[in-house]
Amino acid sequence: xxxxxxxxxxxxxxxxxxxxxxxxxxxxxxxxxxxxxxxxxxxxxxxxxxxxxxxxxxxxxxxxxxxxxxxxxxxx
Amino acid sequence: xxxxxxxxxxxxxxxxxxxxxxxxxxxxxxxxxxxxxxxxxxxxxxxxxxxxxxxxxxxxxxxxxxxxxxxxxxxxxxxxxxxxxxxxxxxxxxxxxxxxxxxxxxxxxxxxxxxxxxxxxxx
Amino acid sequence: xxxxxxxxxxxxxxxxxxxxxxxxxxxxxxxxxxxxxxxxxxxxxxxxxxxxxxxxxxxxxxxxxxxxxxxxxxxxxxxxxxxxxxxxxxxxxx
Numbered sequence: 001x002x003x004x005x006x007x008x009x010x011x012x013x014x015x016x017x018x019x020x021x022x023x024x025x026x027x028x029x030x031x032x033x034x035x036x037x038x039x040x041x042x043x044x045x046x047x048x049x050x051x052x053x054x055x056x057x058x059x060x061x062x063x064x065x066x067x068x069x070x071x072x073x074x075x076x
Numbered sequence: 077x078x079x080x081x082x083x084x085x086x087x088x089x090x091x092x093x094x095x096x097x098x099x100x101x102x103x104x105x106x107x108x109x110x111x112x113x114x115x116x117x118x119x120x121x122x123x124x125x126x127x128x129x130x131x132x133x134x135x136x137x138x139x140x141x142x143x144x145x146x147x148x149x150x151x152x153x154x155x156x157x158x159x160x161x162x163x164x165x166x167x168x169x170x171x172x173x174x175x176x177x178x179x180x181x182x183x184x185x186x187x188x189x190x191x192x193x194x195x196x197x198x199x
Numbered sequence: 200x201x202x203x204x205x206x207x208x209x210x211x212x213x214x215x216x217x218x219x220x221x222x223x224x225x226x227x228x229x230x231x232x233x234x235x236x237x238x239x240x241x242x243x244x245x246x247x248x249x250x251x252x253x254x255x256x257x258x259x260x261x262x263x264x265x266x267x268x269x270x271x272x273x274x275x276x277x278x279x280x281x282x283x284x285x286x287x288x289x290x291x292x293x
Binding site: 040 | 274
Binding site for chain 2: 202203205206209210212213216217219220223224226227232233235236238239240242243246247249250253254256257260262265266268269272273275276279280282283284286287
């Protein structure tokens with residue numbers, strides 16, 4: 001479980017320091033999947049049932065819609 | 077008693093086959109040179125590495141007598157998950173491949189022949 | 200009792216192999232050269248994690264945990280569809 005927590009920290013760092021915003025969305029998906037693992041190993045199935053449609057269903061759709069409306073690459 | 081023994085042995089064999097397929101797909105995704113060959117390794121992971129062990133786990137839970145009457149609930153959930161994966165998985169990978177081909181976001185670096193481009197040019 | 204030991208041994212060995220394959224997928228995701236490669240690695244991680252959830256449920260003997268795998272298997276391909284729609288719309292728009 002500590003390995004999964006370390007993986008989520010690495011994914012968050014890569015998502016923050018990324019210039020391409022589409023890659024940042026994919027790294028945040030990796031972070032949410034490692035959180036799903038941690039919630040499962042802590043024996044909390046109700047939080048997993050609520051967290052999966054938010055983190056894998058609504059959140060990337062909203063972010064990709066915003067990226068489509070604005071620009072894709074971040075300015076200096 | 078003998079039927080539960082047969083079910084557990086068949087389920088264990090399916091789980092071992094699935095873990096072997098998952099290892100092969102992991103090495104393939106890491107080492108293959110092109111995107112359109114990596115999607116082949118992903119399909120090995122979907123059908124061989126996820127669908128087959130789920131069917132095996134369903135047989136194992138049907139065979140274990142010590143779980144009591146809750147094993148029918150568990151087996152129903154596992155079979156529902158397996159059928160959902162075998163319907164939704166190839167649809168998602170096909171949509172991703174079609175978008176990657178039409179938007180030219182990937183490179184075709186070791187390319188021998190491209191039959192689709194030759195047909196669309198009108199030969 | 201012999202059957203339970205057999206199931207536990209097979210589930211433990213398969214669990215170790217699945218965690219090793221997830222590490223290899225993470226390596227491909229970090230060094231992936233283009234966008235669809237990274238989406239492909241995320242898909243592979245999620246499909247392996249469904250199997251890990253089912254095997255852990257068999258080891259821990261807790262019947263309520265099977266619903267997590269059902270919900271996760273519905274929402275796997277959502278990221279595929281979103282990224283494919285984004286790429287194709289950008290190609291159609293210009």
